[in-house]
Amino acid sequence: VGLAACARDESAPKPAPVAEQRHATYAAFDLTCTSAAETDALLHALRERIGALRQPRTPVATAITAPPTDSGTLGPDLDGAPDLTVNIGYGASFFDRWHADKRPAGIRPMREFDDDRLDPARCHGDLILEIRAADQDTVLHALRDLSRAGRGGLAPRWRQDGSQPSPRPDGAPRNHFGFKDGTSNVRPEEFDRLVWLDDAAQPWTRGGTFLVVRLIRMLTEFWDRISLSEQENIFGRDRASGAPIDGSTELDAPQYADDPGGDVIPLTSHIRLANPRTAETDGSRIFRRAYNYAGGLDVNGNLDLGLVFTCLQRDVVAQFEAVQERLSGEPLTDYIAPFGGGYFYLPPRDAGTDCSTTGG
Template sequence: MTKKISRRQVLAASGAGAGLLAVGAAGAFAVEARSETAELSSARSDLLDAVPFYGEHQAGITTPAQDRLHFVAFDVITSDRAKLVTMLQDWTSAAVRMTAGLDAGALGAVGGPAQAPPQDTGEALGLPPSQLTLTFGVGASLFRDARGRDRFGLAAKRPAALEDLPHFPGDALRAEISGGDLCVQACAQDPQVAVHAVRNLARIGMGVVSVRYSQLGFGRTSSTSTSQATPRNLMGFKDGTANLKAEETEELDKHLWAAAADGADWMAGGSYLVTRKIRMIVETWDRTSLSEQEAIFGRNKGEGAPLSGKGEFDEPDFGRKGPDGEPLIADEAHIKLAHPTMNGGARLLRRGYNFVDGSDGLGRLDAGLFFMAYQRDPRKQFVPVQRQLARRDILNEYIRHVSSGLFAVPPGVRDAADYWGRGLFA
């Protein structure tokens, strides 16, 4: 059996004195990146639970959903384009290291001069990579500010699909936990590993970005691979039965991955992420009868089968009627309104998480679902689905949408000379 080794052991074995990636011109960045690659290659063969960082698409989208989340949105507080690019290079270097189980910087948490701040915060020392993935995106506000001004010379590169989401009936959005210029989704099997990653990116970005809001999540509410069982949300129902799966390659090309033909070359191989923080009024839900709960979802609570079938993955039969002559699945049931046949064939890849953020001071749990869904074009996928749900879904009595975000998630970082967002800034 392979022996697990700690981050500190990996760092020592791979050369704690290796230099940090240069953060000046792109050429210097690439030269230093080759040294970084050699360090990671020497360490990776001994690491367990590491998800490869480089690839055609960013990890953390079709990657089998991990159990823990730390999502963060940032505001860019500099007007200096060069500083922003430098930070993205630094972030990429740190992300490569942390997803491989290394400290955020080559000198680590304890290997640098005692008189200088450490290059890593240290709370993940001794922990394995825990399948950490870091997924990066950019919001519409990075292209133009609230006054319509081109902030970094990027306005002409804003994809048409990255338009502000419309206001949906019932929205109770809080501006301070919505939007954002940049986002990072950290997913891992260990919450401390995910928090460590976000904390170090925020530390590296100090003076260039500030945290707008962040969200911790637990207990994935979707399966993104056929190897995973369907999990449950905090209402006790299986969630995401019909989710897109990593193995459905043709469906992913159709519904998930952006293409150059969509109008933004730099987004080819990327995707669009919609986030929605959905608070559940759990106290009211918990006083609702089982039969009514099942009617609201259109599925039974135990197996997760549609009320017209017996197995979880049975295709719903919306025309089937019960002994009373009424449809077994109501027209306002969640399963029917969200179904692709009701929304022009639209499908999403969901990666949501449960959350409990304490109480609201009135003895009620502040709990619910942090919804995250990836797609090729939100205008044709999330927006029509959410319009249906917002107008007619009887589940709305028990939920409140309190935050919203939309981010363009670029394609993957191809190699050590590449970095997050390079195609946008080239």
Template structure:
């Protein structure tokens, strides 16, 4: 398959990809904080990090889904290097043990003279927690027969398809397992990844990896993406999680407490974007670039006025926010919970900046939510400036219920 980045401007502008990753569709950063006085969500990030801040590891649901998104993230897809259910159980137990220990923090184990160091030392002798979360998901390929789990596959899980405008790169897609590691400090994320890979060496191989970060709000509110716009403002409220985020009817009993996880690696072509006027950029998004508010008026949390703008005279009918979230009763159950991160991978082979979005979202139903919205976005004007090229569909496992439990225990029972 040709590289998605080696394209001419002419070819790019006539064939780029649409994506649900940007704009007004749900964003975790924007809504999981305390509400403002007027009832709208608060997205301002804390300015002081607490190295002792800790998320509870045990629970019905995993960390890293509905908690306030941390500043840094790694998403890493893994392929198993073995067959057999027993060895898979041992792998999942090991990942659980390491995640439990890492999120608890504390003093690193003492080193024996004749043994390898027990820790990388990257964080020093006392491990901070920095709100570290480790979230584990399983991919469609885990149910291909190698582990005897075919009959237990989540009802809607499948390999991620290529949408009309995607340019998917095979070795940047899918995976038997996926790890999402998030924390308030970058070195805490990297340390956790190294630790887990060290303890699972020989069992898994990294298929693909992408790290990301959240910008500070400028000046306030939601973070901005590399295109200069506030990236995602609307998100489900906690009282909607049961019918928008967590497993619903028709799923196997073991899947209760889990959620469908979509990861999309989305390149942004900033050199092209920076050559168009702000007015055109705002028409493409449907929002004011400075404030984040809809073009119909108000701040970033204001409700766009579609009712009195049926023909798109103020907010174009093909604007990103209008396609992503039409705000009709019929589309109310399509909202997703998202945790989107910017990325910067340096420079592409053609000399352009390799920047983009690490898009992650969680939902109850892949087809009803992500796929439906993604298809509605096909051909939007924003597609001329972005291109999805990797990622996958996964099922985020239910939470670890206690000290004797482990990731996927119900699946392997």
């Protein structure tokens, strides 16, 4: 089994729109395989299970002393989960050990940025499973099933679950700071230019992409102490409607050319730095998809809330890193703390895409 066969989203029926995939887990692993053959066998087993999880299944009778073939957490009627998306992503360290000949030119380890407080135990990984579905039980069932299929070869490294709030009629879902998140995004018709790889020198990567995952704590106790207008200036948007401060509805485009000094939308606001909407910065746009996470309490009794920020792009340096560098020192940094994540390569899959929707 070569890498080409490790395609993501095997056997995909038409993917559910992301708004219906409100739950996700990002689970990073290191491979403990000791040979290329073992690694390929493991990847093959994972791919088979991913295909099977989506299809209706007939319960298999097992010997009385053997463990059941399925965890049973979705009940006895194994209807399959057509809304399930599972992507296998490969970190730079995967290619350090295996399939060096298939290493995409753009894969590299996640770097540390100015405002990061990275925990090495929550960063990187040889391989990541990105699992998304409408319900959390579907996500966890798939994770358990795949962990079982990979037992002996996959050593868990870190994992973060996330979810999006129930859809409301008033637009994009809100993050823990109360702002709509996912309003402005790369559109499906722009994916060929900004998301999918198309490198003639590396034909096996054509139609693949790079996934960036960033685990970002949100310090809600501090956030809740500042005024609404300060919050809105930090993002550059109205909290209630999601409109840019100079607009009136969520989908209005900010008119930065009319406000060169930042009198209306501050020059340091998150949206203005992230996407200045100039010809020079257009190529750095990213396709974002974010999930809120909610853990328990930290050692000080503060709520452990945050964002699983993810984005897809064809060039991590020219896109995600360029955006992140523009955001360096933005006022929002006083209220967030990026602590983990990684960069992963998603190989092409045969047809279709699960990215052709808006998302956070």
